[in-house]
Amino acid sequence: MPVASTRTEPAPQVLDAMSDSTASSTTANDLDLIYLKGIMENPLEQDESLKAPRLSPVRENNVELLQEILRDLDPFKSHSDTVAELSNILTQPHFQSLLETHDSVASQACDSPPPSPCDFVDHDDEDEDEDECDTHNHHPPDAVRMVGIRKVAGEHLGVTFKVENGELVIARILHGGMVDQQGLLHVGDIIKEVNGRDVGRDPRVLHEELQAASGNMVLKILPSYHEAIPPQKVFFKCHYDYDPAHDALIPCKEAGLRFETGDILQIVNQDDVNWWQARHVEGGNTGLIPSQMLEEKRKAFVKRDVELPPAGNLCTGVGLKKKKKMMYVTTKNAEFDRHEILLYEEVAKVPPFKRKTLILIGAQGVGRRRLKTKLLLRDPLIFGTILPYTSRKPKKGERESRMYAFTSRNKMEADIKNGRFLEHGEYDGNLYGIKTESIHEVVEAGRVCILDANPQSLKVLRTSEFLPYVVFLQAPEFEVLKAMNQSAVEAGVVPNTLTDEELRRTCDQSAKLQAAFGHYFDLAIVNDNLDETYRTVKAALETVSKNPQWVPVTWVF
Numbered sequence: 001m002p003v004a005s006t007r008t009e010p011a012p013q014v015l016d017a018m019s020d021s022t023a024s025s026t027t028a029n030d031l032d033l034i035y036l037k038g039i040m041e042n043p044l045e046q047d048e049s050l051k052a053p054r055l056s057p058v059r060e061n062n063v064e065l066l067q068e069i070l071r072d073l074d075p076f077k078s079h080s081d082t083v084a085e086l087s088n089i090l091t092q093p094h095f096q097s098l099l100e101t102h103d104s105v106a107s108q109a110c111d112s113p114p115p116s117p118c119d120f121v122d123h124d125d126e127d128e129d130e131d132e133c134d135t136h137n138h139h140p141p142d143a144v145r146m147v148g149i150r151k152v153a154g155e156h157l158g159v160t161f162k163v164e165n166g167e168l169v170i171a172r173i174l175h176g177g178m179v180d181q182q183g184l185l186h187v188g189d190i191i192k193e194v195n196g197r198d199v200g201r202d203p204r205v206l207h208e209e210l211q212a213a214s215g216n217m218v219l220k221i222l223p224s225y226h227e228a229i230p231p232q233k234v235f236f237k238c239h240y241d242y243d244p245a246h247d248a249l250i251p252c253k254e255a256g257l258r259f260e261t262g263d264i265l266q267i268v269n270q271d272d273v274n275w276w277q278a279r280h281v282e283g284g285n286t287g288l289i290p291s292q293m294l295e296e297k298r299k300a301f302v303k304r305d306v307e308l309p310p311a312g313n314l315c316t317g318v319g320l321k322k323k324k325k326m327m328y329v330t331t332k333n334a335e336f337d338r339h340e341i342l343l344y345e346e347v348a349k350v351p352p353f354k355r356k357t358l359i360l361i362g363a364q365g366v367g368r369r370r371l372k373t374k375l376l377l378r379d380p381l382i383f384g385t386i387l388p389y390t391s392r393k394p395k396k397g398e399r400e401s402r403m404y405a406f407t408s409r410n411k412m413e414a415d416i417k418n419g420r421f422l423e424h425g426e427y428d429g430n431l432y433g434i435k436t437e438s439i440h441e442v443v444e445a446g447r448v449c450i451l452d453a454n455p456q457s458l459k460v461l462r463t464s465e466f467l468p469y470v471v472f473l474q475a476p477e478f479e480v481l482k483a484m485n486q487s488a489v490e491a492g493v494v495p496n497t498l499t500d501e502e503l504r505r506t507c508d509q510s511a512k513l514q515a516a517f518g519h520y521f522d523l524a525i526v527n528d529n530l531d532e533t534y535r536t537v538k539a540a541l542e543t544v545s546k547n548p549q550w551v552p553v554t555w556v557f
Contacts, residue, residue, distance in 0.1 A: 061103060074087070144222060145220075147220075148184075148217070149184070149217045150215065151215075156255065156285075158285075159173050160203070161191065163201055166201060167201075168199050168200070168203055169188060169189070169190055169191070170186065172275070174255060185221065189222065190222040192222060194213075196218070234266070234267040234270075234346065235266050235267070235550070236264070236267055236346055236347065237550060238263045238343075239342050239519035241259070244258060244288070249298075250290075251275065256288050257288060257289050259289070264347065265279065265281065265289070266281055268286055270291070274291050274293070274294045276289050295343050299341055345519065347553055348551060348556045349550055350556060351548055352548060355467050355545070356449065356468070357451055357466045357469070358468070358471065358541065359461060359468045359471065361453060361455055361470060361471065361513065361520075362472060364506060366506060366527050367533075368452050368473055369452060370530055371534060374530065378534070384448070385450045387438065388433065388434055390407070391408060391409035393406070416433065420437065421434060422434045422436045422439070439466065448541070451468075455517045455520075458520045463554070463555070464554065464556075470520050470522045471521070471522065471523045471524075471537055471540075472525070473527040473533070474514065474524055475511075475526075476528040481507065482500070485498050525537070
C-alpha cells in the first residue's frame, strides 16, 4: 500500500540546505525532500476512527524516488556541508534497506475483515442473542494481525494456550523456544485462525494441530501488546526428582523439563503461580516445572514418619562409649521442623573457597566416629575437632582436654543464658554442650573442624558462619554391615558385637535419615570400606576448595 503524503509549504530546515541563489529553481526537489520527511512521520494507514480523507501518494516506488533525490542533491554538495551530510545519510545501506522494506510492506494488499454480524444486531435484545454475538469478540478491524511461522513437524513451538472468555489465548511462551526467538507472539494474544481455519475453543486440539503441522503456517491473532520480560537470574538446586511424562497436572507434557535431585536450574519466569519456566545451567531448552507452591500442595499429605536417632553425637569425644545417649537442645531452634518440605533451594555460584567445617551424618553404627578418628590421626594439620563441655566431675582416670572440658554448673548455666552454646542438654543430672567459640578456635587455627553431628543440628550449622561440607555415611547392605561390625570388634575398635536386630535398625534408620535430611547433604557415601571412604571425603574437600561452587544464596547475600 503506497504511503500517503501531502504537498505543503517546504520545511524551513530543508530550504536551509539550499543556497539562496538556487532556491527558486528547486521547487520539485523541495517537494521530494518533504515527501521523504513524510515517510518518517506518517503511518502506513491513518486511523479510520479519525474519519480523515486518505491522502494520495507522491510516488509508489520510494527506492526510485530516493535515486532522483540524490541526483538533484549532487550539484549542491560542493556548496553546502548540510547537503553533503544529507546525501551521505541517504546513501547509507541501512537507510536504503528501510525504504526497500517499506515498499515491500506497502505493496501488500491488506483487506479489512468483513463486518461482524453483531454490527447489525439490535443491542436492545442482545441478552437474548448473547451466544450468537458475543460483545467480547467485537474487535476493531485494525487490531487483527497475521503472523507467519515456519516449523518442522513434531517440533515444539514453546507455547501453551488457555481458554479465557471463550477465546483461545496464549497462556505462556517458553523462554528460548521457537516462538520466543521469533518475537512475533506474546502472552495474552488471542488466536483466531490457523491457515484460514477457525481454531475453536479447545486448547489441546490446537496444540496437537500445531505440533503436527509443518511448513509455513499463518496465524490470525488479536495482539495483546504485552512486552516480553527478560529472563531472571535466579538459580535453584533441586531436591527431588521430576519427570513431566508422569505428571497428570502439567498443561503440556512436551513442554515439561525433566530433572533429578541435585540438578541446578535457572528459573527464567515465575509469573505463573503453579508452573515456572526453567532450564538446566549446562544448557538445553527451557521447560515447565512445578512451582514450589504446587509441589508443596502435592506432597503436603505424604506422611513422613521419621524416627530420629538420639541426639548428642555432636558432643561426643573420640572413643566415647555408645551407652552415652544424650539429648541436646539447639538453643536457636528448640522445635526442629522435621517435616520441612524443601523442594528447591536458591543457590549462587561462587569462586573456590575452603570450607570451615566437616559435618558427618549417619545412623548409629555406620562408622562416623571411626572415620572422624582416621581423619584426625592421619591429617592433624588439616583437621581438628572440639571438646564438649560438661558440668559433671571428672571420673577417675579422666584427664582434662581429652574427652570433655569440665566446668561448674553455675558457669555453664550463665554461658547458656548468654547464648554461647550452640547446643546444650542435660543427662543424668549433668549439663553437656558445645560452645560456638570452640568451633571458631579450630577454624582460626587454620584447620577444618570435624563435627560428628546429629541431623537436627544442620539447620543451625548450615550457615555462612560455619560454611560446612556435609557428608552422609549411608549404611551398606545388612550382610556387609554385619561383617564390618565383626571386623571392628576383632580389631578392638568397638567393644561389642551388634545383634541382628540392632544392625537392621541401623539400615532402616539410615534410609529414614536420607529421606528426611537428604537436601542438606553435599556428599552421600555407602561406608562399606573405611579406607575408601576416607580417600573419597578428602578428595571431595580438595575439589570444592579448587573449583567454583554452588552454595545457598544466604551464604553470599
